[in-house]
Amino acid sequence: MQMSGAQMVCEAIIAEGVKTVFGYPGGAIMHVYDEIYKQNGFEHILNRHEQAAVHAADGYARATGEVGVAMVTSGPGFTNAVTGLATAYMDSIPMVVISGQVPLSLIGTDGFQEIDAVGISRPCTKHNFLVRTLEELPRVLKEAFYIARSGRPGPVLVDIPKDITVDIGDFAYPDSVDIPSYKPTYKGNKRQIEKAVEAIKSAKKPLLYLGGGVVLSNAADLVRELAEKTQIPAVETLMARGVMGAKNPLLLGMLGMHGNYASNMAMSETDLVISLGARFDDRVTGKLSEFAKYADIIHVDIDAANIGKLVDVDYPIVGDVTQVLEKMIPLLDDVDTDRYNAWREILKRYDVLHPQSYVDSDEVIKPQWAIERIGTLIGEDAIITSDVGQHQMWAAQHYPFDRPRQWINSGGLGTMGFGFPAAIGAKRAYPEKTVINITGDGSILMNMQELVTAAEYKIPVINVILNNHFLGMVRQWQTFFYEKRYSETDLSFQPNFKALAEACGGIGYDVTTKAEFDAALEDAIKQDKVCFMNVQTNRFEDVLPMVPSGGALFNMMLPQKTEGEEK
Amino acid sequence: MAHSTNERRVISVVVMNESSVLARVTALFAGRGYNIESLTVAPIPNSEMSHITIATNGSTKVMEQITKQLHKLIPVYKVIEHEEMVEKEMVLVKFPIAENLSDIAALCSTYNGGIVNVGKEMVIAQVADEPKRIKHFIEAAERYNPTEIVRGGVVAIER
Numbered sequence: 025m026q027m028s029g030a031q032m033v034c035e036a037i038i039a040e041g042v043k044t045v046f047g048y049p050g051g052a053i054m055h056v057y058d059e060i061y062k063q064n065g066f067e068h069i070l071n072r073h074e075q076a077a078v079h080a081a082d083g084y085a086r087a088t089g090e091v092g093v094a095m096v097t098s099g100p101g102f103t104n105a106v107t108g109l110a111t112a113y114m115d116s117i118p119m120v121v122i123s124g125q126v127p128l129s130l131i132g133t134d135g136f137q138e139i140d141a142v143g144i145s146r147p148c149t150k151h152n153f154l155v156r157t158l159e160e161l162p163r164v165l166k167e168a169f170y171i172a173r174s175g176r177p178g179p180v181l182v183d184i185p186k187d188i189t190v191d192i193g194d195f196a197y198p199d200s201v202d203i204p205s206y207k208p209t210y211k212g213n214k215r216q217i218e219k220a221v222e223a224i225k226s227a228k229k230p231l232l233y234l235g236g237g238v239v240l241s242n243a244a245d246l247v248r249e250l251a252e253k254t255q256i257p258a259v260e261t262l263m264a265r266g267v268m269g270a271k272n273p274l275l276l277g278m279l280g281m282h283g284n285y286a287s288n289m290a291m292s293e294t295d296l297v298i299s300l301g302a303r304f305d306d307r308v309t310g311k312l313s314e315f316a317k318y319a320d321i322i323h324v325d326i327d328a329a330n331i332g333k334l335v336d337v338d339y340p341i342v343g344d345v346t347q348v349l350e351k352m353i354p355l356l357d358d359v360d361t362d363r364y365n366a367w368r369e370i371l372k373r374y375d376v377l378h379p380q381s382y383v384d385s386d387e388v389i390k391p392q393w394a395i396e397r398i399g400t401l402i403g404e405d406a407i408i409t410s411d412v413g414q415h416q417m418w419a420a421q422h423y424p425f426d427r428p429r430q431w432i433n434s435g436g437l438g439t440m441g442f443g444f445p446a447a448i449g450a451k452r453a454y455p456e457k458t459v460i461n462i463t464g465d466g467s468i469l470m471n472m473q474e475l476v477t478a479a480e481y482k483i484p485v486i487n488v489i490l491n492n493h494f495l496g497m498v499r500q501w502q503t504f505f506y507e508k509r510y511s512e513t514d515l516s517f518q519p520n521f522k523a524l525a526e527a528c529g530g531i532g533y534d535v536t537t538k539a540e541f542d543a544a545l546e547d548a549i550k551q552d553k554v555c556f557m558n559v560q561t562n563r564f565e566d567v568l569p570m571v572p573s574g575g576a577l578f579n580m581m582l583p584q585k586t587e588g589e590e591k
Numbered sequence: 592m593a594h595s596t597n598e599r600r601v602i603s604v605v606v607m608n609e610s611s612v613l614a615r616v617t618a619l620f621a622g623r624g625y626n627i628e629s630l631t632v633a634p635i636p637n638s639e640m641s642h643i644t645i646a647t648n649g650s651t652k653v654m655e656q657i658t659k660q661l662h663k664l665i666p667v668y669k670v671i672e673h674e675e676m677v678e679k680e681m682v683l684v685k686f687p688i689a690e691n692l693s694d695i696a697a698l699c700s701t702y703n704g705g706i707v708n709v710g711k712e713m714v715i716a717q718v719a720d721e722p723k724r725i726k727h728f729i730e731a732a733e734r735y736n737p738t739e740i741v742r743g744g745v746v747a748i749e750r
Contacts, residue, residue, distance in 0.1 A: 142611060147622050151665040156610070171665060205607050205668040329659035332652070 025196070029158050029189040030055035033122060036165035038065035039197045042093050044084060044452050045069070046077040050097025051137060052124025055189035057095075069452065069481055072473040074101050076445035078108020078121060079471070083446025085117050086432045087407060087453045089242060091172050092119040098126055099137030102183075103144070107439060109179045110148035114436025115263065116240055118177035120168045125154065127187040141183040150178025155185065158193040170201040175208030176327040177240055212324065212343030212351065220298075220322045220339040221355040227296035227320075229367040230256045233279070236263025236435065237301015237325065238345055239428040246349040247300060248272070253353065255361040257371055259287040261302050263435045266425035276371060277380060280308040281571045282417045285378035285580060286371050288571065292578040293370075297321045301345045304334040305436070314576035324348050378569070380421055381583055388562045389541060391415060391490040392422050397538075398460060398488065399424040401545060406458045407450045409433065411443040411467030414496035417567040419462045441470025447485040448478055458486065458549055465491040465515055468556070472524065478554035479529030486548045488557045489521060492565065500566050504581075521558035530554040597648045599628070601676050601747045604643040604661055605669040608634060612666045616643055619664065625649065625657050629680075629744035640668060646722070646745045675750040681719040681743035682729065688712055690735040698735075702728040713738065 027035070033056050037045060046069045049057040060068050071077035074096045085092030092112075096105045102123045112119045126135040142152045151171050153164045161184070168180040224230055238247050244267045251258050251274045258268050259279040268275040279287035288310075291297070297319045302308070309315040312334060322339040323331050331340045341348055382392040395418050398406065404426035410416040410433040425431050432450055434442040443461040451459040461468075468489050478485050495513040502510050522532025531553050533544035541559060548555045569580040606612045613632055620627050628646040635642050647657065654672060661670045686695055692706070695716060699705045702725070704718030718728050722745050729740060 143614070146611075146615060146618050154610070203665065206665045327663070329656065329663055333656060333659075 025194070026192055027195045028055065028059070028192050029161055029184065030059040032161050032195050033165065033184070033189070034059045034063050034065065035195060036162065036169075036197055037093060038063070040091065040169050042066050042091070045093045045095055046071055046080040046084070046449065047095030048074050048077055048097070048101060050101045050124065052098035052126055052186045053095060053101070053122075053189075054124075055186065056122070056124070056184075068095075069448070069477065071445060071448075071477050073471065074104035075107050075441065076448075076471045076474050076477070078105045078119070079111065079439075079442050079445035080449035080452075081119055081121070082108060082112045082117050082442075083409060083432055083449030084453050085112075085119055085449075086446070087429055087450035089429065090118070091169055092117070092449065093122070094119070095122045097124045097137065098141070099139050101137075102139060102141045106144060106148065109145055109181065111434050111437045111439040111442060112179040113148045113150065115236060115434065116177050117179065118172040119179040120172050121179060121181050123181060123183045124189070125183045125185045128156070128185045129187070131185065141181065145181045148179075149181050150176075152181035152183065154183045155188055158188050158191045161188060162195055162197050166198045167201055167203060171203075171206065175206075208326065209328070209342045210326070210344040210347050212341040212348035214351065216339060216341045217348060217351050218355065220341060221352060223296055223320060223322060223339060224254065224256070224298065224356065225359055228363060229294045230254075230296040230298060230364065231290050231294035231319075232256050232258035233261075233291070233297050233299040233302050234258055234264040234267050235261045235300065235302025238264055238267050239301075241301060241326070241345040242428075243301070243345040243349060244428040246346060246353065250349055250353055250356070254356055254359050255364055255368070256298070257290060257364075257368055259283070259290060261305070261308055261435075262420050262433070264302070264428075265420055265423075265431040266428045269426045270424035271426070276375065278420055279577070280305075281310065281573070282421065282567050282569065283571075283577070284375075284380045284421070285569060285582065286375040288569070288577040288580060289374045290371050291316055292576070294319045299323045299325075300349075301325065303330045309334065310571045310575055310577040314578070378582055383584065385562065389535070389538060389559055391418050391492070391561045391565055393538070394488065394490060394541060394559055394561070395419050395422040395462060397541060398462075398545065401542070402458050402460070402549070404430070406430070406460050407432065407447075407454060409443040409447040409450060409459065409461045411461070411463040411470075412438045412440045413464050413467060414492075414500065414565070414567050415462050415464045415467075415490045417497075418490075421567075440467040443467065444471050444474045444485065444487060447487075448474060448483050451483050451485050452481075460486045460488055462488050462490065464496060465489055465493060465518060466495040469519070475525060475528035475530050475554060475556075482552055483554060484552050485554050486545070486557065487555065488559060490559055490561050491518075491521075492561050492563045493518065494563060496565075497567070503564070503566070504572070521556045525554070525556035530556065533557045535559045597650060598654075599646065599648045600654055600672060601678055601745055602645045602647060602657065602661070603671040603676070603747050603749070604645065604667060605635070605671075606641050606643060607666040607668060608639050608641050609666055612641070613643065615664050615666065616645075616661065619660055620645075620647070620657075623656075623660060625653065629742070631744040631746050644744070644746050671749055676747040677750055678722055678745050678747045679719055680722045680725045680745050681717065682725050683741045683743075684716045684718070684729075684732055684737045685713050685739040686716065686732075686735050686737050688714055695732075695735050698728070698731055
């Protein structure tokens with residue numbers, strides 16, 4: 025069938041089953057936008073900044089597991105999208121970003137809005153393409169979606185020169201992909217799996233170490249089955265919150281820099297780490313030489329480069345978590361769960377000794393209380409996104425996540441400004457669910473223009489701003505490690521958040537008491553409008569426990585126990 | 592990682608012939624802080640692939656990471672990294688014509704080479720040998736006051 029390059033882009037998006045595209049038009053991508061105007065196969069959401077468009081596509085992808093799609097123009101349109109690409113890349117999120125480029129004849133001439141998009145995005149995409157001929161466009165688009173979602177997922181950029189979008193040629197969207205140099209490994213090696221099973225059966229203190237790969241692989245049910253069958257306790261990374269379910273008695277909590285006491289002690293004392301889709305990030309391991317010092321390590325990862333990158337692994341298994349567990353679980357029929365009883369008892373005592381706790385207050389809203397309160401009032405129905413900082417850690421610690429894909433945050437790159445647009449993407453995917461962005465007074469301003477997007481498209485995302493008038497996490501480090509020199513972290517000067525939301529077509533709530541919090545949240549859920557809940561919290565609350573950067577996991581700064589009411 | 596010994600290694604990478612594939616490989620080395628000692632690239636005859644030969648150094652663990660990270664690049668078809676490689680390197684050297692040309696010719700023939708060009712003021716010698724022997728050749732050639740030395744980088748093939 026004869027059509028323009030721009031039409032081919034739209035046809036490919038439709039063929040891939042994409043329902044929503046997030047983007048922002050501009051000169052080099054105009055032909056594609058002209059075709060978007062004419063078609064009915066997918067909707068386009070006009071975000072008010074390219075970074076937000078990419079984050080929204082990312083949030084859509086994280087909530088659904090499908091490939092998210094964003095579209096931007098050349099030059100500044102593309103450079104604005106880079107943070108979004110890097111965010112998705114660090115967390116292995118399947119995404120295709122289509123960018124316009126100056127016409128082929130202008131490439132390399134410093135043309136208007138020309139920038140070397142494939143050069144800039146090379147280290148922050150799984151792969152990228154500069155399309156050079158109209159003939160290769162259908163194949164490139166097909167490969168882009170395939171690469172994005174297969175193997176270890178990731179964002180793929182397709183940079184299309186303007187003249188290619190206007191040229192007319194034959195279009196047949198390929199049915200399949202054959203890239204001889206790209207063959208992801210899904211099946212784990214059978215003998216390695218058998219050896220790992222033997223290790224599990226002979227361990228005394230095994231520990232499941234669950235990472236974001238479990239979520240990406242949709243393996244949460246299998247992981248729960250494995251834990252249930254073996255009665256092996258589990259710790260989750262920031263990216264794996266929700267995999268085990270908050271009520272699961274085998275879940276110890278989150279480990280790492282802000283992990284709870286029992287989780288970090290479990291990792292320090294275990295004799296067998298069963299790592300599933302986790303990558304031993306520095307925020308998880310603390311001081312490497314002290315990390316899981318007494319343990320053998322089983323490492324299941326679809327990305328071979330993750331295995332042995334940071335820690336020496338005894339049982340490497342390259343493969344998809346789902347496929348590996350499908351083979352592994354039946355081999356554990358005769359596991360003796362009593363073996364691990366003593367170990368579970370020790371861990372239980374650790375949790376009693378230092379539970380995840382904070383000191384609540386009647387005078388002021390504590391941020392942890394606010395998060396727990398959302399959990400109590402909405403719980404498993406909500407999708408929670410977050411920005412980056414103290415509120416993110418408190419949310420990860422205190423929200424009762426019940427299922428994977430319920431918790432959406434920028435873990436690897438730590439991108440402030442991610443939460444609001446990601447919430448827009450998630451809400452668009454699941455309009456029936458309450459979507460709440462737990463954010464701070466610093467982060468929310470980094471993509472506040474999305475109020476307009478959410479208002480225009482009636483995407484009623486609830487932004488709970490835990491407002492401590494500080495860049496809280498940096499302030500916390502300044503308190504601990506910089507002798508309280510609060511360099512550029514005091515955010516006492518603030519916008520009127522309520523008025524700001526209202527000026528953009530949303531709703532604002534000023535919240536200073538617990539009663540106001542409940543009332544505002546209850547009202548916000550009923551509204552079909554985006555809102556800002558400006559929640560005044562105490563200024564100097566710290567995220568605890570905390571393992572100081574570079575310290576061993578078992579050396580935690582713990583919350584105080586003396587003052588006020590223990591929760 | 593920091594304490595293990597650095598070893599010189601040659602990595603042979605077979606890649607799909609497509610634009611910017613060399614940039615992907617070199618950017619990976621730069622971005623992850625790996626060293627490139629020499630690099631050669633040329634198409635493989637009668638195929639849609641090219642051969643990139645990289646001489647680098649690092650600990651066993653770093654080598655393993657380099658190999659795995661290279662594998663992750665979409666257009667990388669094959670990565671060969673082991674000790675059983677036949678390695679060769681070429682070098683061109685320019686000597687003043689006033690030097691003892693028969694000595695230079697004899698030296699070059701010892702290292703699988705000879706004089707390949709004679710001009711009014713200069714002669715050009717070419718040598719192709721194992722990288723270690725190329726190093727020795729260059730040291731020996733120093734006494735004939737070479738004005739320019741151009742090394743070609745290592746090419747390697749599995750034994």
